[in-house]
Amino acid sequence: MALPLTSSLVQTRVISTSATAYGKKNFRKFLMYGKRGTRQFKQQVKSDPTSEFHQMFSRGVRPVGELVGKKYEVIPEKIPELIVPDLEGFKLKPYVSYRVPDVVQGEFRPQDLFHAVYSQKIAEDFKAGKLDEEGRPLEPSEEEQLTPEVAKERALKIGSDRF
Amino acid sequence: MAQVDWKTPKAIQYRQTEVKRTKFRFTTNRPWTQQFAQQNRVGTRRKKVFVEPITDWSFFNGDRVEILVGKDKGKQGLVNYVVQERNWVMVEGLNCHYRSIGKKGDYPGMMLQSEAPLLVTSQVALLDPSDNKPTDVEWRYTEEGDKVRVSVRTGRIIPIPKLAEETKDYKTKRTYVEQEKDTTEDDLTRITFEPALKTFEMDIATKMGIEEDRVPLKTYWY
Numbered sequence: 001m002a003l004p005l006t007s008s009l010v011q012t013r014v015i016s017t018s019a020t021a022y023g024k025k026n027f028r029k030f031l032m033y034g035k036r037g038t039r040q041f042k043q044q045v046k047s048d049p050t051s052e053f054h055q056m057f058s059r060g061v062r063p064v065g066e067l068v069g070k071k072y073e074v075i076p077e078k079i080p081e082l083i084v085p086d087l088e089g090f091k092l093k094p095y096v097s098y099r100v101p102d103v104v105q106g107e108f109r110p111q112d113l114f115h116a117v118y119s120q121k122i123a124e125d126f127k128a129g130k131l132d133e134e135g136r137p138l139e140p141s142e143e144e145q146l147t148p149e150v151a152k153e154r155a156l157k158i159g160s161d162r163f
Numbered sequence: 164m165a166q167v168d169w170k171t172p173k174a175i176q177y178r179q180t181e182v183k184r185t186k187f188r189f190t191t192n193r194p195w196t197q198q199f200a201q202q203n204r205v206g207t208r209r210k211k212v213f214v215e216p217i218t219d220w221s222f223f224n225g226d227r228v229e230i231l232v233g234k235d236k237g238k239q240g241l242v243n244y245v246v247q248e249r250n251w252v253m254v255e256g257l258n259c260h261y262r263s264i265g266k267k268g269d270y271p272g273m274m275l276q277s278e279a280p281l282l283v284t285s286q287v288a289l290l291d292p293s294d295n296k297p298t299d300v301e302w303r304y305t306e307e308g309d310k311v312r313v314s315v316r317t318g319r320i321i322p323i324p325k326l327a328e329e330t331k332d333y334k335t336k337r338t339y340v341e342q343e344k345d346t347t348e349d350d351l352t353r354i355t356f357e358p359a360l361k362t363f364e365m366d367i368a369t370k371m372g373i374e375e376d377r378v379p380l381k382t383y384w385y
Contacts, residue, residue, distance in 0.1 A: 091353075097345040098336045103352060116358035143360055157375045158368045 021056075033059055117143055164194065168205075188212070189248035191280065214250055215284050219302045221312055222252050222283050225326025227290045229297040230281060233258055239290060241326075243278065251280035252287055293319045 034056035049072040065074035244253035266272035288297035333339035
């Protein structure tokens with residue numbers, strides 16, 4: 001196989017990303033994405049979720065659906081729903097004026113919560129003499145009737161990550 | 164001060180390394196300016212400038228000082244500019260040199276007067292307000308517990324000048340002009356929190372009108 005004298009051998013070096021892509025450290029959260037392909041090819045693949053190379057060129061974007069057979073089905077639960085409060089009439093602004101003196105506020109402890117919820121009723125009962133010998137109220141309010149089991153149940157009903 | 168150019172991502176497969184620069188050449192240009200960036204650009208490595216470490220810095224903008232060395236020895240002036248990284252202080256209008264800018268052909272250029280920096284440790288001294296003479300200064304505590312500068316010779320307190328409070332945004336905090344994106348004092352200090360016997364999720368549920376009757380099954384840890 002004789003090469004013509006006019007041609008020249010151009011030595012090129014290529015970095016292969018396939019080896020690391022199939023290697024043991026390229027698990028799901030690896031930050032390396034496919035580099036090979038023309039711009040048109042990559043554009044084509046990105047817009048087509050059924051393509052076998054779609055995930056390779058997606059740059060880590062979380063998929064919105066699943067490939068069921070040959071069809072891509074969008075799962076509405078996978079589409080993030082941003083719940084943002086309505087800021088109508090909200091007075092606080094992004095910055096704080098320099099004129100404002102430092103606000104020093106203590107931590108809101110469980111003692112403070114107890115004080116806020118129960119203290120007034122206890123004081124009123126004491127003055128009216130509605131507490132028995134052990135100090136328990138004779139006419140307990142809704143909060144005072146609460147048992148630990150019922151309270152925990154209430155918290156777990158709506159969902160909680162603390163209990 | 165460090166300038167991190169690149170940090171490897173925080174993931175198990177990466178070795179935690181940083182490409183950063185820690186040694187800088189400090190001058191009268193502030194570190195966020197373009198001139199500083201030019202002086203400390205990538206690839207430049209300057210000889211180390213030895214600076215005497217000072218634990219309690221006593222020189223502020225607006226202080227009256229006397230120059231002890233050089234052409235303007237014995238003259239008193241106000242501190243204009245402070246560069247703590249080099250122990251430098253520039254006194255207004257004193258210790259100046261003249262330089263011409265834009266000299267071209269026949270045109271001699273524009274003459275500029277610029278102050279030279281003075282070392283705080285040896286070339287400048289604070290004035291004692293009682294007799295306007297240079298003194299050594301110490302930081303001491305008053306009866307009330309305030310930290311103040313005291314002249315070692317006479318014991319007179321040297322107050323910190325008002326000019327020291329000045330920043331790019333205001334001359335003094337009280338004279339700051341409030342902009343439209345600034346929260347005012349009344350809005351900030353108003354307490355709108357109403358304590359209730361509810362968890363965060365329960366509070367949101369009542370506010371959004373979400374009602375849940377289902378009780379989850381009991382879970383056990385073994």
